[in-house]
Amino acid sequence: MGLDDIRHRIAAAEAAAGRPAGSVTLIAVSKLQPPERVESVLEAGAKVFGENYVQEAQGKWPAWRERWPDVALHLIGPLQSNKARAAIELFDAIHSLDRLSLAERLARISDDTGRRPEVFVQVNTGAEPQKAGVLPDEADALIAVARRLGLNLVGCMAIPPDDADPLPHFRALAAIAKRNDLPGLSMGMSADFETAIAEGATHVRVGSAIFGARTTR
Numbered sequence: 141m142g143l144d145d146i147r148h149r150i151a152a153a154e155a156a157a158g159r160p161a162g163s164v165t166l167i168a169v170s171k172l173q174p175p176e177r178v179e180s181v182l183e184a185g186a187k188v189f190g191e192n193y194v195q196e197a198q199g200k201w202p203a204w205r206e207r208w209p210d211v212a213l214h215l216i217g218p219l220q221s222n223k224a225r226a227a228i229e230l231f232d233a234i235h236s237l238d239r240l241s242l243a244e245r246l247a248r249i250s251d252d253t254g255r256r257p258e259v260f261v262q263v264n265t266g267a268e269p270q271k272a273g274v275l276p277d278e279a280d281a282l283i284a285v286a287r288r289l290g291l292n293l294v295g296c297m298a299i300p301p302d303d304a305d306p307l308p309h310f311r312a313l314a315a316i317a318k319r320n321d322l323p324g325l326s327m328g329m330s331a332d333f334e335t336a337i338a339e340g341a342t343h344v345r346v347g348s349a350i351f352g353a354r355t356t357r
């Protein structure tokens with residue numbers, strides 16, 4: 141457990157997969173964590189953090205960013221349309237583009253603000269009704285529209301079903317990204333990031349294995 145341990149495990153997984161050192165970005169998922177835990181991970185030098193909720197992030201991060209200005213912030217949770225402007229203003233990357241209307245709104249706000257965060261299309265690889273993400277069959281069309289709208293599209297993201305083997309989900313996501321010429325693959329969490337790295341993940345989102353268990357919401 142802890143940041144150093146996760147960094148070592150990522151380096152080992154990169155090496156085992158024959159991938160260059162540093163090719164995987166660690167996103168430290170700080171949602172619902174006590175502030176002192178997040179501050180100790182900031183002190184330890186983590187540079188990329190993930191949050192799920194726009195409002196929670198708006199409350200915590202402006203002050204931290206004054207102290208740690210070179211930290212990047214990624215939104216990894218579902219994005220409601222009425223939070224899109226706040227998200228563009230706060231985040232350097234958005235991993236949860238999953239519908240046409242949101243793509244259009246993000247493009248409009250980018251035009252207004254001049255801010256163009258990196259965007260990942262979230263794919264619901266398990267076709268779970270309760271989960272965000274575009275269905276796999278509809279991913280290519282959404283990616284094409286996002287490109288046409290001029291979004292800063294960099295990759296695909298998925299959260300495999302809780303109780304399933306993640307491997308086929310990682311492979312399905314990698315196939316979608318590849319056939320659409322997208323270099324980024326946001327996949328892998330505390331329990332399975334090494335498997336994700338073996339399958340080509342460029343961004344792993346690790347929360348509890350760095351910070352410990354979080355308070356539920």
Ligand SMILES: *Cc1c(COP(=O)(O)O)cnc(C)c1O
Nearest residue numbers: 169216329330345346347348349
């Ligand atoms: C909470 C969350 C994570 C981190 O989960 P852990 O199991 O704590 O590593 C990663 N990705 C998303 C989308 C999340 O919501």
